[in-house]
Amino acid sequence: MFDPELYKRFDQTVARENTECEKWDDRASFGSACALPMWVADMDFETVPEVIAALRERVQHGVFGYSMPTGRDKDALINWLKRRHAADVCAEDVLFSPGVVDSIYHALVALFAPGSKIVVQPPVYGPFFSMPKKAGMQLIENPLIDTDGVWRMDLNGLEDIFKSGADGLVLCSPHNPVGRIWTREELRELGSLCKKYGVTIVSDEIHSDFELDGQKHTCILSVPGCEGAVQLVSATKTFNLAALRHSSIVCRDADKRQKIASQLERAMADVNLFGRLATRIAYESGESWLDTLLVYLRENRDLMYEAQKATGKLRPVSMEGTYLMWVDCRALGMKNEALMDFFVQKAGIIPSGGTFFGSQGDGFVRLNLATQRARVAEAADKIFKALKTL
Ligand SMILES: Cc1ncc(COP(=O)(O)O)c(C=O)c1O
Incomplete structure (x- = not known):
């Protein structure tokens, strides 16, 4: 439920400089220590007040020996998935892992032999390329199709690709960076192909709680043909907890789940007390906070979308899920390096460079809009003025 008091808090600036914060304290590596950082995907907002209180109380205890997950951790996740995504998950289907990228790697190692063929759909989040390679597997790219700014899977x-042999597919759902929430119909078609050709889906759903408009996210395990998929979720994007490192793996197939559990154990991929506690409290108490955040992010999105369109030179995607705006800058005729130089040095903004998402991202940037409204307006203005100098 929307909460006007929480809404006001999103407008308050929280100074993040000198807090060992990657987004703000690593700006010099982009060539400007004072540009507005709109790159790595975390938010400039304080997390849920109840989470801060619970962490504070736990820190106050002062003893940080070994901890253990309790049934309440899984219940909090299961109830969240039921309430927000109408998903039916049993406690035994759930495993914990320190991060979603870790989980992609561990699921691949557990489920596929070295040399297996793993499909990804670029432009897509960088680790989708590096994790299969790290796991000793072959990467096969099936690029998304851009039709006038609406990105679709090339089924x-x-x-x-499946006809000539593939073993796994790492799906980004919703898709970072193009911001799509795949429809149930799109996922159903994907599911029937995967079933027909015996391809297992590893579905990264870290952005699934960012349903900015009416459109609902579909959990992969509810899609016909995808019953054997592995679903990866986390509260870390939703509630801005990335540094606390906690995520969950949902897998209904007992054999696959056992393999992943063994791999997590071999890798000693334990979760930590603070990540687990923050996740649980966020899932239990963070619903109004999230509902309010979604209103705020939607307004940020609309502001930046209109501003970009008005430039007549940039083509933004009006993202459905995620707080990350994928902007087509190809009309400027600049390659990635020149484009980044333009944004950082001329506009005074640090976006993520498009080629982080694969070669298909050349000529694009991704803007992180999870910041105070005044900063989004400032960024829009800076871009507008910088374009005038060209
Ligand atoms: C699609 C996607 N997956 C995973 C991650 C990172 O997840 P984690 O920090 O849990 O490894 C991100 C972060 O931006 C992301 O966008």
Whole structure:
């Protein structure tokens, strides 16, 4: 439920400089220590007040020996998935892992032999390329199709790839960076292809709670043909807890789940007390906070979308899920390096460079809009003025 008091808090600036914060304290590596950082995907907002209180209380205890998950941790996740996504998950289907990228790697190692063929759909979050390679597997790219700024999966291309042999597919759902929430119908078609050709889906759903408009996210395990998929979720994006390192793996297939559990044990991939506690309290108490955040992010999105369109030179995607805006800058005729230089040095903004998401991202940038409204307005203005100098 929307809470006007929480809404006001999102407008309050929280100084993040000199807090060992990657987004703000690593700006010099982009060539400007004072540009506005709109790159790495975390938010400039304080997390849920109840989470801060619970962590404070736990720190106050002062003893940080070994801890153990309790049934309440899984219940909090299961209830969250039921309330927010109408998903039916049993406690035995759930494993914990320190992060979603870790989980992609561990799921691949657990489920596929070295040399297996793993499909990804670029432009896509950088570790989708590096994790299969790290796991000693072959990467196969099935690029998304951009039709006038609406990005879709190339299901014909996918079937051709599957025909010549593929083992796994790492799905980004919702998709970072193009901001799509895949429809149930799109996922159903994907599911039937995967079933037909025996391809296992590892579905990264870290952005699934960012349903900015009416459209609902579909959990992969509810899609026909995808019953054997592995679903990766986390509270860390939703509630801005990334540094606390905690995530969950949902897998209904007992054999696959056992393999992943063994791999997590081999890798000693334990979760930590603070990540687990923060996640649990966020899932139990953070619903109004999230509902309010979604209103705020939607307004940020609309502001930046209109401003970009008004430039007549940039083509933004009006993202459905995520707080990350994918902007087509190809009309400027600049390659990634020149484009980044333009944004950082001329506009005074640090976006994520498009090629982090694969070669298909050349000529694009991704803007992180999870910041105070005044900063989003300032960024829009800076871009507008910088474009005038060209
Ligand atoms: C699609 C996607 N997956 C995973 C991550 C990172 O997850 P974690 O910090 O849990 O490894 C991100 C962060 O931006 C992301 O966008």
